[in-house]
Amino acid sequence: MRTERKLTRLDRVFARLDREPERPTHIDVPRMSRHRVVLLTATLAFYVAIVWSVIITSWLVRLDWQVMFFRPYQQWPEIHAFLDYYVVLGQRGPTAVMVAAWLGWRSWRQHTLRPLLALGVSLLLLNITVGAAKIGMGRLGPHYATTIGSNEMWLGGDIFPSGHTANAVVTWGILAYLASTPRARRWLSAVSAVISLGVGLTTVYIGTHWLSDVVLGWAAGLLILLALPWFEPLITRVEARILALRDAWSSRREGTASAPVLEPARAGGPPSATNPVGVPAMRSPRETSADEEPAAHEPVSGPCTPRAAVHLVPAPHTPRSERTPAAPIGSRRPPQSDRVTRGTTPARPLTGG
Template identity: 55%
Template sequence: MRTDDKLPQVKGRPTDLARPRMTRTRRWLLGSTLAVYAATVIGVLTTSWLVRLDWQVMLFRPYKHWPEIHTFLDYFVVMGQRGPTAVAVTAWIGWCCYKQRTLRPLIVLGTSLLLLNITVGSVKLGLGRLGPHYATSVGSNEMWGNGDIFPSGHTANAVVTWGVLAYLATTPHARRIASVIAAIFAFGVGMTTVYLGTHWVSDVVLGWAAGVLVLLALPWLEPAMARAEVLLRAMYRKVLEYRDRASAPRPLSRPVAGSTLATPRTAAHDDELPARETVGVGGRPSGVAAHTSEARPHHPLRPHPIRAERAGAPGGSRRPPHADRVPRATAPLGPAAGRGRAASTGG
């Protein structure tokens, strides 16, 4: 039965990796990003120069000036879509979990996506801004409608999904490379949505800020994620114990005291029981006694009768005896019998 909570170790793969902490630099970045987030929301609500910039870019219609890259950007924007990116990153993080023998990468990814959906989704539904394709009046901020584009979900998802790879990097060199890749994807996806006309510029700016806030807040959630990992390991051990217990062979049940099977039989007890012999078809023992060599009756060997000795066929003949005829073996041999035989042979 396996009760250990540690998976087999791999050489060269540490299991207790250093987890990011909320350092002074992170706090400074967190405060700066919060300021950008608040300034963007206030600028859109007050219909400031940021809203005028949104309308200028929207009326410029970039997709009409550079149509040759439209097809490529239609596919590239998928890098910020929640479903495909989550599947791709989950596959890589699952491999990291297997190599490092820990569930922390998957827990970090799940926690970041959950936090992103809660924060971005609540702001989207609360402000209800309409997109460029559904704008009603030129120069307005298009707030408090039935829209859900502020902030940009594609942009924020690209920041968080690809940024988690940099957050989980085990070496400074790998962290720098992953950070550059995440920045390229996040910037490219945000500007692609502006090119396609699906988002305002302010939507993209707020999406960048929302994704960075989620990544910067992850170190504060490290203790909770560590407890979640311990809980998942405990559940995994219980599942293994239950499976091993279910697959183990069950011992034979012992007879209850006082029952017939529990009472030992003695010779005196057997003498009190009436002698019975169970006979089946053809005189053979049946039931339980038929399968035991001790209960099988032993008959003495007897010779088989020859043909002349069988009853009902005197002299070895198979004809039934006739009432008017005399058996040949008992017929008297006299002169009359001799004459009769001679007459029959001569005729």
């Protein structure tokens, strides 16, 4: 009795993916709704409030110094080795490669470039906004602080806001932004929030950022994700442009491969279908010598008249025994006077009487 193989969970996943050879139609593109506009406005106000609190050296700056003097890496040294690896989830290079690999596979399966283009736009916005804020405010980190209790602003630093935290919010939050179902969006939003929260607190534990840097990094990354629907028309136009260039390049390659090969025209010949302008064609050395130096048996003067075609009349078939031999019968060797036939004794000359 033959039994069927029981499908594993991985087999069911690949079977489901094989049923989606084309771009899914149920994927909804996020729009700039009223709810999203309210969240964006509230996050922007929170961002400005954090910056203002640090500038005026409020209670938030005092909290930064208290956490720095607490030195968490000395309080819990047993988790230091693990957090050194965990903080990599907020570095731009490794996280961008991992997320781009996943989104590239999704782009190939769904026949769309939107996931990769959305990631590229979000990272570009992250570099511009966070980089400009870092350079503009120039805050020094805890390891380079000069005056106890000061905000350490405009002293040539580049840690405000936290780039690790903002990068974790954007790179892992883009997975939730591009989710195809509401349930997947909720789960991915929770996962990205946990990862970005852990990365931010890890930088405070190690001592590379103030606590206010991390809070501002969360706000900076969330602003980019909330404002991303405004760039969806740009993403659509760029995708259409790239696909049009791909189709044009493919058609150009197919046209080049199927183009007919034109025969070279004779030198000085009249215009024809193969030689529209009568351009002299290149000739081989044999043709050149035959044209420039005529043979001795051909007359030099006078035009060459074409020979008439000779039509051969078919002859009746005759057997081989009745055909006339092409060569004479007998030996083909020329006669030799001094050659002696084998088997005969040569005559001796007679001498004397």
